[in-house]
Amino acid sequence: MTPGELELVARLCLMRTGRRLDTSVPERTAARLGIVARREGYGNVDDLLLALRTSEAERLAWPVVEGLTAFERGFMEDPKVLQQVARRILPHLAGVKGDEPVRIWCAAAGSGQDPYSLAILTQEAAAMGGDLQVEIYASDLSVKGIERARKGVFSHFEIQKGLSARQMIDHFQPVEGGWQAASSLRDMIRWRRVNLFSDTLGSMRFDLVVCRGVLPQTATHLRPTAVVNLAMSLAEEGFLVLGRGEGEGEADLAPALLALPGLDAIYARNPAFRTLEV
């Protein structure tokens, strides 16, 4: 790909999603565009880019953006952080909520590994006698990604990244093309398309929001907006989980969020934070 072509797709991603595309490895960008080209019926990336520049610009914009910004994740990523969520945050929230379910939102959920991981941890806690009711909402920018994630089918390679063999056979079953999440797991998750910079989940407030990998890719001038949107989606006593190291030294997190001593990558909504003042 030429520098001009890389700039074209990077600008498209920035305009549509607020995310900076890492174009430092052009081969990786070209490989991802190759998948989009095949899916959209073009012979190669050059033909796709030609169409993107001319007659098919509007129709192809989202498929290209979705193909280039999709997150590739494993299950149980940052296991230490997830253990903190499972052992400390969720039991605390369950106590606060009483008979009401703990409401969780996994933003930018990609293929679904994060929400399925949380669903597994919740079921494991329940199996050990924990009285934990949750509602899991998951969102992503990509309609195709959501369709795929909702089915809960993961390839032979994907299913082996992050899950123990016990978790794999307890919560998934082999199907054609991979392993599918058990219906009890799939039924726990509600999917919705959300662009973090232009959409909201209405008046919904969440006790726990998991949003990993987004802030580092977000254009600097849009980060305060992203942080405010995430903070606004939190209940008064809600928590935000970022990727490991994503919030360190991040001045944009203040004043909306407070770091929690002893807890990595987990932030509480600042009680003094009022969105109208921002």
Added chain:
Amino acid sequence: MKSCLVADDSPVVRLMVRRLLEAAGYHVREAPDGAQALAACQEDMPDLILLDWRMPVMNGLECLVRLRRLPGGAAPCVIFCSVESDPGMIGQALASGANEYVMKPFDREILAGKLSLAGAA
């Protein structure tokens, strides 16, 4: 240096796994079947065993069951590496004493993840 025994009847698989494990800092020995793997364990118990299921002379499951009965045989971390993907068989391997299970084919990232899950990283 931590030690590992790779038991698989395929020389290609043994070579590939050897390279991955040596890069992870293991001293690696090899065995082409379950009987030789068991003999190697009796001679010098390794820290980690990567065990194929279908092997000549003695299959991996029988090797695992016998290993766990040996003096010191409870200590090694055993990761099954097999083409078998039937949940019942995977469950049987875990119930028989395997610490983890990897379905072939796998890559470096998957093996590293399984080593970590099994506490052998």
